[in-house]
Amino acid sequence: QVQLVESGGGLVQAGDSLRLSCAASGRAFSTYAMGWFRQAPGKEREFVAATSWNGGRTLYTDSVKGRFTISRDNAKNTVYLHMQSLTIGDTAVYYCAADSGPLSALKHFYDYWGQGTQVTVSS
Numbered sequence: 001q002v003q004l005v006e007s008g009g010g011l012v013q014a015g016d017s018l019r020l021s022c023a024a025s026g027r028a029f030s031t032y033a034m035g036w037f038r039q040a041p042g043k044e045r046e047f048v049a050a051t052s053w054n055g056g057r058t059l060y061t062d063s064v065k066g067r068f069t070i071s072r073d074n075a076k077n078t079v080y081l082h083m084q085s086l087t088i089g090d091t092a093v094y095y096c097a098a099d100s101g102p103l104s105a106l107k108h109f110y111d112y113w114g115q116g117t118q119v120t121v122s123s
Contacts, residue, residue, distance in 0.1 A: 009117030022096030038092035
């Protein structure tokens, strides 16, 4: 069992940066691939980024490539999402998730989910 708690969301202006954190419980954190997803009002939850168990491989959705960076610190049981050059289109609730299988962008492979943190980007 893994429990995930996101933090770091807030209200920012377009062009600003923000770092999200996801703290995980459980000693098996380092064995999980970790992902970030987001859900905007009226839209389905979509993949944003993922990292393998040791951070050696990462995946990004096209719209955030070059702007967002996912990283993890297994010693702190924490995964991060560094977001730069934020746009209004990035406004959403951001969720972190843990995947006991291989690195994936598909949400149905993820076993555990956090409650989400709201990111709002204003013009």
